[in-house]
Amino acid sequence: MDIRQLTYFLGIVDHDGFSRAAEALHVAQPSLSQSIRSLERSLGTELFRRTGRGVELTAVGKQLIGPARQVLRDLDAARATVSAIQSLRQGTVDMIAMPSPGVEPLTSLITEFHEHHPGVTVNVDAAFTPEDVIHAVHSGSAEIGLLGSAGKPRSADLQVWQLDTQPLVLISPPGTPAPTPDIQRSALEGMDYVISQRGSMMRQLIDDLLVSGIEVNVVAEVAHRTSLLPMVRAGLGHTVMPNSWRSIAESSGCTVRRIEPSAYLDIFAVCRSSGLTPGAEALMAMIRERYKILTS
Numbered sequence: 001m002d003i004r005q006l007t008y009f010l011g012i013v014d015h016d017g018f019s020r021a022a023e024a025l026h027v028a029q030p031s032l033s034q035s036i037r038s039l040e041r042s043l044g045t046e047l048f049r050r051t052g053r054g055v056e057l058t059a060v061g062k063q064l065i066g067p068a069r070q071v072l073r074d075l076d077a078a079r080a081t082v083s084a085i086q087s088l089r090q091g092t093v094d095m096i097a098m099p100s101p102g103v104e105p106l107t108s109l110i111t112e113f114h115e116h117h118p119g120v121t122v123n124v125d126a127a128f129t130p131e132d133v134i135h136a137v138h139s140g141s142a143e144i145g146l147l148g149s150a151g152k153p154r155s156a157d158l159q160v161w162q163l164d165t166q167p168l169v170l171i172s173p174p175g176t177p178a179p180t181p182d183i184q185r186s187a188l189e190g191m192d193y194v195i196s197q198r199g200s201m202m203r204q205l206i207d208d209l210l211v212s213g214i215e216v217n218v219v220a221e222v223a224h225r226t227s228l229l230p231m232v233r234a235g236l237g238h239t240v241m242p243n244s245w246r247s248i249a250e251s252s253g254c255t256v257r258r259i260e261p262s263a264y265l266d267i268f269a270v271c272r273s274s275g276l277t278p279g280a281e282a283l284m285a286m287i288r289e290r291y292k293i294l295t296s
Contacts, residue, residue: 003075005039006068008032009047013065017054086278090119093279096127096142099225101267104244105163106146112290113283120279128223129199134158137270143280145270148242150201153268161293164267166242167258168205171228173235174253183257185209192237194220194228201265202240229254 011021022029040046047061085091097106110122125142127133130153133145137158170183188209193216196203209216219237222228228239233252242265246256269287
């Protein structure tokens with residue numbers, strides 16, 4: 001049984017006979033008859049009874065009408081869904097992002113994408129290392145990844161583009177004096193810190209201070225970086241974050257200063273070279289346009 005056979009079957013029902021159905025469906029009557037005979041063989045029963053006045057539906061044929069119409073309606077709905085996705089009226093884009101690029105540029109990217117394609121949903125999973133992002137995109141669980149690292153990550157079979165460079169900043173509890181917009185690393189000595197766990201650039205800066213002989217006190221190591229800002233706001237200590245957190249920190253009343261000499265977190269977008277869904281293709285095209293990325 002196939003869609004063409006069901007279409008021919010309903011055509012005969014709706015047009016009350018083979019000849020009128022063949023004319024309406026723009027098919028030769030012998031081909032129509034052969035298709036119906038093939039359908040009857042596959043079902044193991046007759047659907048039409050030939051009479052002197054034409055054809056009549058058998059009992060089985062009458063019972064097939066409803067399911068056949070439902071199959072064709074479902075097919076039309078499936079075609080409409082595919083068409084909507086291809087035209088970006090609906091659909092889903094699966095992304096994965098590390099915490100800092102998950103603040104910016106993710107917020108700006110989704111905001112702009114939603115303005116152009118309001119029917120497309122962007123699902124964003126969480127990752128904590130560049131390797132997590134690379135693996136997710138490589139395995140296909142995400143189509144596009146956003147990651148932060150010190151230098152371009154290596155992946156021979158994925159496309160990787162640098163989007164931004166974010167300096168590291170010191171975020172201090174509300175009311176902390178800040179006579180200048182910058183703070184020297186030597187001035188970080190003696191402070192209490194809440195900081196992300198080892199492996200991040202932010203934690204690496206604190207470790208570098210300790211190695212250089214600058215004494216700091218780590219009050220808490222937190223895996224979930226979204227917990228750091230509430231802790232700073234509560235006065236538990238200072239933290240080091242990329243500049244993407246500045247706006248949120250300042251709106252929370254915290255003091256933000258750029259650390260000198262500067263250290264930077266590079267932000268990259270990662271995706272597969274081919275096989276992206278229409279929504280992911282549109283989002284990557286927007287990213288390339290936004291960041292003036294040239295492709296060969």
